[in-house]
Every structure is written in C-alpha cells, then in structure tokens.
Amino acid sequence: MRLVDSHCHLQADRFGPDVDAVLEAARTAGVERILVPGWNAWSCEASLALVDRHPWLDAAVGVHPHDASRVTDAEWTRIASLGSDPRVVAIGETGLDYDRAFSPIEAQHLNLRRNLALALETGKPAILHVRSSAGRRDAQDALLEELRAAGFGGGVAAAVFGSRPPAVIHSYSGPVDFARAVLDLGLAISISGLAFRKGEEPTAEVAALVPLERLLVETDSPFLSPPGGPRGRNEPEWVRITAAWVAERRGLDAAEPSFGDGLVTAYDAAFRAGRASQPHA
C-alpha cells in the first residue's frame, strides 16, 4: 500500500533515539512521504535537522496557534527566514484554536496573518490547524474570513500558486460545508485519527467528497492515535488505519493502487511541485 503522512511531529520529545526504527516501520508499512511541521522556533530548527539526517522527509516551519503569544519577534524573524530554505516545503503549522485557547485569540489571529503572508511570499502552502469547542464552528468561520482577506481563493494566491493548493487544512475538523468552502478556495484537506473521535462525525462525509488530487492523510504523531493503533504515542506507520478508513468511505479498498497513487500524487502536488519554481531549488 502506498501511503503518505502529511503531518507528523517526529521532532517531538516523545520521539528520540528510536526515530530511525519508527521511520523503518513507516517505510515497511508503505509510507513514502512524511512532512514534519514545526510549531515554534525550536521545533522548526529540529525539523530541518531531521531532514538533514533523513533526506526523504520534508520540513515545514511556522508558528502554531498555541504558541502564538510565546514566540518572540527575534524567533519569528528566524522562522520566517527559514521559510525560503529549500528543505522547507510548507509554512506551518499555524491556524486557530478556539477550543484550547492557550494563546489569546487576538494573538492567534496576528500569528495566522503573518504565517499566511509568509506562505504567499515563499510560494509554499500554509498548513492550517483549526479547532472550535464542541458543537461550535466559530474558529472555522473565522479562518475562512482570514483566508479570504489574505487573498486565498482569489487572484493573489492564484498568481503565486497557480493550480497548486495554497494551503492544507490539517487534521480535518468541522462541518461538511466548511470542507466545501475550503475546497472552493483551492485548498487541500488532510484527515487524521481525529476523525474517529466523538463530535467529528462530519469528517466521514468529508472523506468521501474531497477530490483525490486534493486529499491527504496524516497521523499528527505523537498525537491522535487511531483506533487499533497504540494508545500511547502515535507513529507514522499507523496512518494506514486512517487511510484504509478514508478509502472505505470512498467505496474503495485501500489496497487499490489508484488510491495510494492518488495520495502520493496529491502530496507531491501540494508540497513538492513548487520546488522547481523556488529561487533556492
């Protein structure tokens, strides 16, 4: 089975000396691409160090909504300069989290805006985290507003990205019409083990409606282990459980080659196709 893990925090401290074995298990499970997003200054640098040791991985740099008010201006300057590094294929993760507002909402919005601006400046897609409290959708609606205001879905993003997705909704969470709205803006959607949790039922329908060329799967390791995976630390090999579930929602067998080929093609279209046009490539 060909697989990708479009969001995997292998630099987290729950991984360490055994990261080589974790990657070996992922390869054995069929995982051909792994994107390692940062969330603050330290984790962005650590993502690049991992890519140096394992060149088949890809890095992303940006600031998570939880860290929005903690990252200093000097740290942001450093992260923004890493944005044009050729090992970096995306900007993030960033976004909005109204559920666990570890940073004040206003700080999250300012942080999101500068991450979106960096995505447009570098021509690398933004990786977007978006969570509202149970039963609400205010973070999703606010994210749509921010995306439109920044020029996503319009001529600004089209001039930079062409037909490539200018952003990815990672670890999809939200109502079905939110998925339709982000697809209308040209975004890609990535589905994680969050889909199996109570309150996330709409994701089953979303898994079926995303066009294959804009569909990704991820673990969000070390978090969000899917049922059947380990209860403690999630690892990239377990993306196979989520991928099989997504395939089933689409009336497919995950072993069907067109499905795995589609995931790899969608990953490359989102994260690697832009390389040729980047000044550092």
Ligand SMILES: [Zn+2]
């Ligand atoms: Zn994440």
